[in-house]
Amino acid sequence: MFKHSIKVMTLILMAGLMVFSSCKKDDEEEAPPVIVLDGIYVTGAATAYAGYDAKAMMAITRNEVTQEDRASLYELYIPLKGGQPFSIAQKAGAVTTIYGPGAGWGIVAAPTNDEPKDGIIQRGSVEATANTFTVSADGMYHVVIDMDLMIAVTCQVHWGIIGAATPDGWGTSTVLMESAFNGTTMLWEINNMELHGGDWKFRYSNGWKIELDTNIDVGGGDKGVKVNTNFGGALDALVPGGDNMVNDAPGIYTIEFEYVLGSGYTATATKTGDLPLTDWTGVVCDGVGTGISADNPNAIVPDPSGWAWGNKLIADNAGVPTVAGDVYTWVWTSVILEAGEGFKVRTENGELPPVGGANFDAGYGDLDVANSSTHVVDAGGNLSVDLKDAYTITLVIDAADSDTKTITIIEG
Structure with a gap:
């Protein structure tokens, strides 16, 4: 009986040691690579x-x-x-x-x-x-x-x-x-910024x-x-x-551009207020490009601006618009345009106007096709004509309609 008890105790002790050894082995396992x-x-x-x-x-x-x-x-x-x-x-x-x-x-x-x-x-x-x-x-x-x-x-x-x-x-x-x-x-941001209607990018x-x-x-x-x-x-x-991204809700904005490593960039543009109407009074506009013929008596040859693109021609009335309420109109009368060459109309030299608004250049995307000559064609977003001749160009900006720009070009 005594011998049997000793045998039983020995077996229990060995089992305990095995369990202890097994747990120790688990605890010492290395973390996966x-x-x-x-x-x-x-x-x-x-x-x-x-x-x-x-x-x-x-x-x-x-x-x-x-x-x-x-x-x-x-x-x-x-x-x-x-x-x-x-x-x-x-x-x-x-x-x-x-x-x-x-x-x-x-x-x-x-x-x-x-x-x-x-x-x-x-x-x-x-x-x-x-x-x-x-x-x-x-x-x-x-x-x-x-x-x-x-x-x-x-x-x-x-x-x-x-x-x-x-x-x-x-x-x-x-x-x-x-x-x-x-x-x-990291974060990049700007507050109280005027964001007009039009396209833009980061x-x-x-x-x-x-x-x-x-x-x-x-x-x-x-x-x-x-x-x-x-x-x-x-x-x-x-x-x-x-x-380009297009803003179709002009206003005062807070723009945030946030970066997180591993995720990249995210952006938000939050409108916080309305824009005041732009006053385009006294803002000089010109036409510029290889499509503006050097044959025009008042052409500035070559374009002296940073664009250095063809020739430059100031609008009638010393380049400033006539004003009717919130509507501003610039006219270039009987401008000789070269066939197959491009041009745009813009704030003079593409620079910021002296009073309000933003500088701009306007091309075929702003053309009133239905009311313009059939000789006017799209040249990669620029304006162009397929027949050299004299044309009258009219640019209208409606300040009350988010500074919407409309160009018409007719023969004569």
């Missing part, structure tokens, strides 16, 4: 993440030349710390390739007319190397790489809005106020695009690889290089 997705990342001390985080993964983007996705062109908007290193890393299965600056990498001293002017651009070749990229100051940056060309770009990002609906028209961006630097989320650092290459054949007769530095489309569906 972090899965890093295949892709191209921006990583390093300059970023909010030390390793590889899906929120810092670059995405395929549009080639501005074709406005279609290019399989080898990647971009990421990301806040970066000045003076700290970062790299572009490609993960492909078990293989990691770290890219850094190669030959010719450096600051772009003379950007093209369409490239950002208010942000430092760095551009050049990249290679597999331990050398790292840096930027000079904390802020938002646009990081771009083409994996076929092995060319990369970084550019400092200061967001603004531009377009006929905005205070400065298409001449220059209206700057959005930028929040304090943050590695994962763009950064006063530029439309950045070139990576200008010679490579991308098909369809197009050459070059460029990345968009603007967003269009719609407020709730922003698209790089997308169509």
Whole structure:
């Protein structure tokens, strides 16, 4: 009996030890490894993440030349710390390739007319190397790489809005106020801004695009690889290089443009008040373009404005409108127009009027086709005629109807 009891106790003790050992083994199991997705990342001390985080993964983007996705062109908007290193890393299965600056990498001293002017651009070749990229100051940056060309770009990002609906028209961006630097989320906004009826876009650092290459054949007769530095489309569906957004509810607005790392940009435009009627009294308008014939006695040849497009002709009455209530009318009488050439009417030199409103240029989209000559044709949004002759051009702006513009062109 005593021996049997000892045997039973021994069995219980062994079972307890087995249970204890099993629990200990479970407690000591290592955490599952972090899965890093295949892709191209921006990583390093300059970023909010030390390793590889899906929120810092670059995405395929549009080639501005074709406005279609290019399989080898990647971009990421990301806040970066000045003076700290970062790299572009490609993960492909078990293989990691770290890219850094190669030959010719450096600051772009003379950007093209369409490239950002208010942000430092760095551009050049990249290679597999331990050398790292840096930027000079904390802020938002646009990081771009083409994996076929092995060319990369970084550019400092200061967001603004531009377009006929905005205070400065298409001449220059209206700057959005930028929040304090943050590695994962930032905000740009403007309050109490007059947003008129018309089209507009978001763009950064006063530029439309950045070139990576200008010679490579991308098909369809197009050459070059460029990345968009603007967003269009719609407020709730922003698209790089997308169509102009149209404001059909003029007023006083608060506009917010928010960034979250891993999610990208979102935008809102909240109307907070109504616009006062624009007073166009005394505002000078001109016609400009290669369609304005140098045969006109009063033509200014060539156009001396920043457009430098063909010739310029001030409207009758020293360029200022006649006024009837809230309706303003400019007339160009018996203007000789060249066949097959384009022109527009605009506030003089495309500049902001001295009193109220916004600068503008008006083309075929504002033409009253039904009441105009059949010789007037669309030239890619510009006005044109298919017969050289003398025409009378009339521009009417109805301030009470959100500054709606109507152009008629008749023979004679």
